[in-house]
Amino acid sequence: MNGQDYYIPAAAMGTALAFKVPALRNNWRDPLLRSVCALLTLAAAVFTFAAPPTIEAVNRWTGIPNFSAPLVYCLITAFSAACLVLIVNWRGGPPEQTRRFSRRWILGYSVVIVALTLLFALGEAPVERLRDFDTYYANTPYIRELIALYLVAHNVAAFVMVAMCWRWSLQVRGWLRAGLMIIVVGYVFNLSYDATKMTAVVARWSGHDLDWLSTSVAPPLASVGANISAIGFVLPLVCQRVSDSLRHWTTYRRLGPLWNEVRTSGSDAPVSVRMSWWSAADIRVIQRESDIHDGFLHLGPYFDPLHRDEALARALSRGADEEGARAVADAAMVAAAVRARRADPEGRVIGASEEGAPPAADGPRDLVRISHALRNSPVVAEFRRQAALSGV
Template sequence: MNGKDYYIPAAAMAVSLAFKLPALRTNWRDPLLRSVCALLALAGAVFAFAAPPTILAVNRWTGVANFSAPLVYCLITAFSASCLVLVVNWRGGPPERTRRVSRRWILGYSAVIAALIVLFLLGDAPVERLRDFDTYYANTPYMRQMIALYLGAHHVAAVVMVAMCWRWSLQVRGWLRVGLVIIVSGYVFNLSYDATKISAVVARWLGHDLDALSTSVAPPLAAVGALISAMGFVVPLVCQRLSDNWHIWGTYRRLGTLWQEVRTAVPGSAAGVRMSWWSAAELRVIQRESDIHDGFLHLRPYFDRSRHDDARARAVASGDDEDTARAVADAAMVVAAVRARSADPEGKAIGDGEDGPDGTPAPADWPRDLLRISHALRHSPVVQADRRRAAAPAGPRR
């Protein structure tokens, strides 16, 4: 792999992190969000500092041959810890237990990072190696232990991640399960990376040469594994957000029939408050619900309980369940009230109080489910029959 093969995934991680930073600034205390940002930052740093051009630049800047080796190993170890901490916070549970488990992983891998630094300082690696440090120094005192320690820590994290995510994926559904399966797939590549690296190092210990596994096979496996794993962490968050937005926009559209029905009841068409095109879907739904309730306030003097009860009885007789029948009855009462309001342009009934035109109050728990009422307005045969009867011309008088 050349420099750009490392820098492209590093840039992808940086872009993902940039999208998360605004949320991090406003929700710094959210442990899950902090864990996601830490993982993205460390993943990008691993790729950026593992690139041969960066290794060369860091070595030159520090004046220490192979200074990049422990730096990259420490970043890989920190990234492994961040993955474990993210899964712990993602899965949730009692806050105290989550914090305790997270602290254990952080402290354990911090100890590994400290040991890596100490072993590098104790060892001797005078010959700069940009691509094959692991195998070149596999038999060097202290360097050998440092290499084995970072590979072991990475392998433990990969095995634990696969076990945790796979077991969790069997307990959940939806986008979360998809994300967990993607993470497991990514860590299969990480386990393959460990296998190739360890095989090459062990071969050196035994006097054989399998350096190509470490220098040519392992880096692409690590790159693919990291990208797939990062995608697994991001997909559930992004897709769940998209799914929520789709549901919210669906609610907005389904309320449209009821909104169109009652908006004319508000004098001056004030019910149709205009919103900018970039307004959030949640705000649009709230505004539409507010418009509907404003319309109900103006229609209340025209609500007729007898029409409500008659429509409910016809809906039940036609086979509708209780909830549907109530929605049909509410919708029929709204249609009749809108018609009565249109026949009273001067609003003479407004001052008559909250009782309907027959002197009986509207249902005490009304309105109920706005979505059901809106659906009944469009699809209920009972409501459509009332509309046709109201639109039919009166017969000749005798």
């Protein structure tokens, strides 16, 4: 693998991090957001410093042969801890329990990082090795222990990640389950990376040469595993956001008939606040709901409970369920009220009548049902015709 194979995923991780930084700045106390940013930072750092050109440059800048080896191993160890902490925070639970588990993983892997640094300082690695450090120094005192420790720490993290994500995936559904299964696949590649590295190192211990496993097979496995795992982490978050956005836009569109009906009820109807084109879908839904409720207040004196009762009886007689019949009844009352308001341009009813009860819409779902009935119900169409013929 050349430097480009490392720098491209590093740039992708850095780009994802850049999009997360503003949110982190505004919500620093969110442990999940902090975990995501830490994971992206360490992933970008691992790919950057593991690239052979970077390894050579760091060794040259520091003046210490093979200084990059413990640096990369410490970054990989920190990345392993970040993955475990992210899963703990992602899964959630009692805050104190989540913090306790996170602290334990951070503390444990911090000890490993300190040990890796001390072992490199105690050992001797005078010959620079850009690609085969693990096998070349597999029998060197202290360096041997350094290599074994980092591989064991990484292997433990991979096993724990596979077990945690697998168990969790059996308890959830949808995009979250898909993401967890993808993470499991990614960490199976990481386990394969550990197995090939360990096999090559153990072969050196026993006097054999399987260095090609460490230099040619292990790096691609690590790269594939990291990229697959990154997709698993990102997929549920992105797809959930897209799903939420689509749901909001669908709700916004379905509220359209009811919104148009009450908005055009008269010249003095409430004026909708103009929103910028980049406004989020959920904000638009809230604004449209607010406009509809303002319209109900405007139409209050023209709501006739008799219209609602009659429409309810007609809908039930035609086989509608109770929930659908109530939506049809409210929609018919709204349609009749709009006709009555248009027939009273001087507002005489407003000054002479008590305000009627508005539709009992409890949240956007009820409003969507009323909006759907307003457009599609034959009962509502009949009430419109009756109101037109009566001149109300």
